[in-house]
Amino acid sequence: LSEKAIRPALERARLGEPKAFGELFAHFDADVARLCRRLLGDLPAAEDAKSEVFLRAQRSFASYDPGQPFRRWLLSIAGHHCTDQLRRRQTEARIFDPGELEQEALTSNAPSPLRQLLSAEQRDRVAKGIEALPPKYRLPLVLRYQVELDYAAIAEILELPRERIGTLLFRGKARLRKELADAAGGER
């Protein structure tokens, strides 16, 4: 749904009309649910997270800058919340281990682009592949390509230096390519 179409509802929400929030959330319900599911991995947790995201959005609506797309603002809140959830879930195992990252080579030998692997029928497989990635790769990928956040915003949500985001995205894509290629090879 375009930002232009939700402008009247945004105006009414700014005036504090509760029904307007309901309309806005209904518009973005599927977007938020999809993001939460991708970030958290399991459906019940994603449903809980979605409700919490809408609650937080309503509470912090005063901080929303009307010059920015509302969808991105809402999905950023979802990103923040789900990352917090994951951190809490994995307090023992650190999601972003710098040591491990530094050990990995940063130059691949071949472009091996996804386009060679992806056809219309394989989109589901790619989506599932992304969901199966470890959180440290999945989160930046989803925040970048689903929510379309820039590196600085992703870094803020993940509480990482901005410079790390590029390498995390690279590693995530490399891992995804490899897994898709392995899966394709296994089928042959």
Added chain:
Amino acid sequence: MSPLPEWKLGAYVDGELSPAEMREVEAELVRSRRARELVLALREEAGLLGDVLQERPRKAMRPAAAEAPARGLALGLPAAVAVVAVLAVVGSFLLEARLPAGIDWLNPLRLLGAYEMLFDLIFLFRDSAPGFFELCVALAATGSLAALAAFVASAVLRRLAGPALLSLALLSIVTAAPPASAVDLRVHESVHLTEGETIEGTLVVSGEFLHVDGVIRGDVFALVEQMTVRGRIEGNLFAVARDLELSGEVDGSVYAGAENLNVDAEIRGNLYTLSDVLTLAPKARVGLDSFHLGERIRIEGEVGRDLIAGGKHMEIRGSVGRDFETWARRAKILSSAQIAGDVVAHVHDESDIEIAEGALVGGETRIEPLDSVRHGRLARYTHAAFYLWLLIRLCAAFALGLLLYALLPGIFSGRISSGNEFFRSLGVGFVVLLVAPIALLIAGLTLVGLPIALIGGAIYLTALYLTGIVVAALIGVSLVRPKSEGLRDFGLALLVGVLILTVATHIPVLGGILRIVVALVGLGLLADRARIAWTASRPEAAQV
């Protein structure tokens, strides 16, 4: 230098690099074909990830086979080139040949019904694909200016240029900005401006008819079936109409294409027409020059300065303030005609022009025989020496292209993959073509700047020569898609490009236009390569 890490190329695709890092990547892209391929793959990959994650529908993918080099092209192209060459020679011959009446239909100059077809086509396009047509008109009108403005703006924004370019940008804005005026846009709407009514500003109309009995204080752009102007247009008139009748006043110039065009108006500027039948009625007056192309042209009114016309039948009864020049199949200057200057007639035979006894010609009358296949410009196509020299030039361009590729491969790394990039190159080329000689001239006026001007002039002329080779390589590479960066694969692509361009630029009339486009695009590509090489060689400047 070691290749850039892939994550940096990914960040470049995502637009997340600092200006200094971006220049580093751009320099690598100039150097390395693999880096370019990787960036393209990563860009597509990013789009695919966005589509999958946002569950957007995606267009059908290009099959992998389309990526493969077109091997059949190497065989098919020479055949196509040969066919085009034969057609060009035969076409040139037919253009000039006096064919027996029975086979006169072969002559491309026989335009009976062509104008009607042309206007049918224009209106068919407008009705069937209005968006496309209007887009084309708008693009044609603003394309070059937009490209120029976009280039200047992007260069200034990227801080690649110093105060000089900024001044140029400001100067362009000051000199090119049209005066602010309202635009009245009437699409799919017929307009009748009645007497006493006034439109302030520009009027754009695309509809069934436009009748102007009132006053328009601005320019008029019209694409209509019927158009009449009995009132007044204070700006210029740009019109395409099936029937166009001008009997009022136009303060500016008139640019008109019409099947039937009747002018009985006072036009203070120039008059340019393309029409099947044109009549400049006895009361009509054109303040400046008058240019016409059509089947039947009749001038009964007054032309203030030169009259230039080409067509099948031409008749002058009125007056011409200066010279009259014609390319008509048959021209008649009747006894009531008054021509203050010279009469120049480009005709096949002296009998094709008839000057009545009472006609007044102030200057001299010159009859210049039209070029024929056997005599004149087109004769070159009948001489073996022409093809020999063409072959020598082709070989020289090919050899020089190979040598340059071996020494400076970066020159050939420019690519045009979209309309935007094409217009951008065209705009940059246009700027370089005009600005460079002026800058060199100014430099040459000073004693200190003279050597710079001489060296710059030599570089400028060399660059102009290289434009053909660069564009030929671009065409060849995009058609043949060389498998590797090796000299052999590039050589095949270059050969294909040079062959195509050589044939295309020698097609009569079209070839000349193509040469200009090639020069502009080539200059644009070369300027872009030079900019990237220069910024890459100044890392300290990039850090600022």
